Amino acid sequence: MSDCILQIKNLCKKFGELKATDGLNLDLRPGEIHAVIGPNGAGKSTLIKQICGELAPDSGSIEFLSHDITALDVAARAKLGLGRTFQISSLLLEYSALRNVMLAVQGFRGASYQMFTPMAWDSSLREVAMQALTEVGLQQRGDVSAAQLSHGERRQLEIALVLALQPKAFILDEPMAGMGAEGSKKLTEFLDQLRHRAPILLVEHDMDAVFSLADRISVLVYGKIIFTGSVADVRNNAQVRAAYLGEE
């Protein structure tokens, strides 16, 4: 399928004897939300790290927008349009929320070697960043340093950062983690709209969110995708219930 945004073929990654990714195939199509679910330690974050270039796979290939990106580094992949969020918020803690996002816009524009003008004076940077903050509901908190944001707000800031990159695919690692019921509900509605900008690869434990958002769901267990299908397929599949949803 050449119209895939992201295509992962035969990906393998071992940590010592542990096969964290074991011959994994996965794709992401235009306009869809593709959820990846699986128990703790299944290898979801490890998969995302390989997609985004933080970990090098032992073998296999990753294609993004018909480029083979397997050998590219993190920044190069981000520049191509892979926008990711982290399971554990990864922010610039000394900077204000606004400055965090401004830097992301700067990264997107490739303006990081401008040495002669103060970044704070760059009003177009500020405007775009403010827009992203407003979208996630942090417009009032722009001046607060990231270190002083609450846990939920940090999760929101993670999203604002990825919005600022205007990516061609969103790779979200448990965006709902620790958001609370109210926050999760809002974020679910938000992601539902976000899919119109770019497809989303969504790793998430919150099943309500997954079932209401996903076009397709892949179930990852011990580094392998054991099943891919629609929400209804997954609900009805005995293998999945046994492996993963068994306790429900």
Place this chain on the structure above:
Amino acid sequence: MLSINREQKLNLLIIVVILALPSAALWLQEPFYITLMTKVVILALAGVGLNLALGLGGLVSFGHAAFFGIGGYVAGILASHAFNDEWLFSFFGLQVSGSSSMLLIWLLAIIVAAIIAAVIGYFSLRTQGVYFIMITLAFAQMIYYFAIAWPAYGGEDGLSIYVRNQLLSLNTADPMIFFAICFILLMAALALVSMLRNSHFGAALQAARQNEQRLAAIGIRPFGIKLTAFVISAAITALAGALFADLNRFVSPDMLSWHTSGEIMIFVILGGVGRLMGPIVGAALYVLFEYYLGGITEHWGLFLGILLLTVVLFARGGIVGLIAGELKHE
């Protein structure tokens, strides 16, 4: 936003004091103190260079003596060739002479240091943490031992500059004029660092110190940012080295030794890491110790050690931090 904060007030005060002291010395006809203040200014300049890498980028370079010494040797070598009227090198008809022009010396010091820093940085910045510290140290040692073993320029004994180098038509031998030259360069370097700090580049550099993972994820390669900062930082320190050679009219491998690296670091830390004027305060304190305590006891290093230990253990923001409070962005 025209109101100025505490740190800016302190900065102004520092500049006023640096200017006032040599002027007073001139008036009192005590040229020695002008020279002493010139030393403060030059060492501060070296610290300003390191502060760019260390304070903004979090790059704990334990090898900045390499660049300080390179600046010194560029000055010494060019001057000695000019003095002896020998070719610097002559190669298949291409003959290059030495020079006693400060402008040329500075330019060459900056270029040579930048090239060497690019090489050192390229290797060192692939590593992290302690490895980076030790590798920068080791590279500096490599240059140090090379300078000792290479007999052409004095080896262990160093190299004398018989007449201070020339700048335009100024009388550089006049202490006050030489002070003014150094002071202007220090101010220029401070302006440069301050500009860089606030720029887009500076924002990325300070982000590299905080969280490289995040920086890469937003499409900014930390390596390039850090390498650029390292090179600029080295160039500033090399400029200081060239001035230092002219101040003493002498260069020796001492300028390249790891103690020098430690001392440049001390200027930055005593003053306050990442503070614009930190290196000036640190260098001033250092020279004060060296000169006044050194006049009382030859073991002034002991007290410097105690001061340094106290600052590291109990006053992590350095002196500027103590007076002006915590560092803030924007």
Place this chain on the structure above:
Amino acid sequence: MPLTLLFEQLLNSLQFGMMLFLMSAGLTLVFGVMGLINLAHGVLYMVGAFACAIVASLTGSFWLGLVASLIAAAMAGALVEIGVIRKLYQRDHLDQVLATYALILIFSEATRWLFGSFPLYLDVPQILATPINLFGWFYYSSYRLFIIFVGLVVAVGLYWLIVKTRLGMRIRAGATDREMIAALGVDIRTLYTLVFALGAGLAGLAGALLGALQSVEVGMGDSVLILAFVVIVIGGIGSIKGAFIGAMLVGLVDTMGRFLLPELLALFLTPESAASIGGALSSVAIYILMAVILVVKPKGLVSANA
């Protein structure tokens, strides 16, 4: 080139390597277990040499001096650990570098104050003063041979300590998982002090052994310290095995470089330029070695905890 000369240089490499190992073992252990970069390690080398020289001159016995060097350096290490180093474990590397650099200043100046700037006198013990005949055709300094022997004993002893004993088990656990070992009820503070004192003692021993070959003076630890850094960076910081391999490599490259490079260059160049270029090159050879190794293996030859 006479074979005996080559052989002698090889043994010298080995002796130099063993001395470097004594020095680096503590450095790498302290980093591996406590995550601390300790510039003051060279000071402990100096303390050992001074203790040995003083006790040897008071009692007339080199051997008592050697024992004294171990004890004095270990005690100095323990005191420093309790007084200062302990406060640095939670700090970043920059603070560690500066605080331990401050310790160098303090110790060096205090020593200079107490003993003056003149080198102390330390002689090789009587029974090791004459060269020994090896294989019937080759004479070699018995004292240097003794240093090689001590290095080997320490290497084997450390291996045994770390791999076979309870203390070693705790050290290894401490290196991988600090919380876990604290949860096990091991007194982590005492463990750290012990490890630090052990490393200090070995550095002191190295200082005393080398003090008899070179001079016992303030600042003698500086260049050795940096060589030890090169060793542990090459070997992989935190690994004793790496330190041993690194020490042997550095000893070999440095000694043989100084010996062979000028001779090699003399094949192509005039004697003067061969001597000067060879000298310059050989004095930076180990740093080139380090750079090359780090390009290939950015974390050193042996990864930690081995």
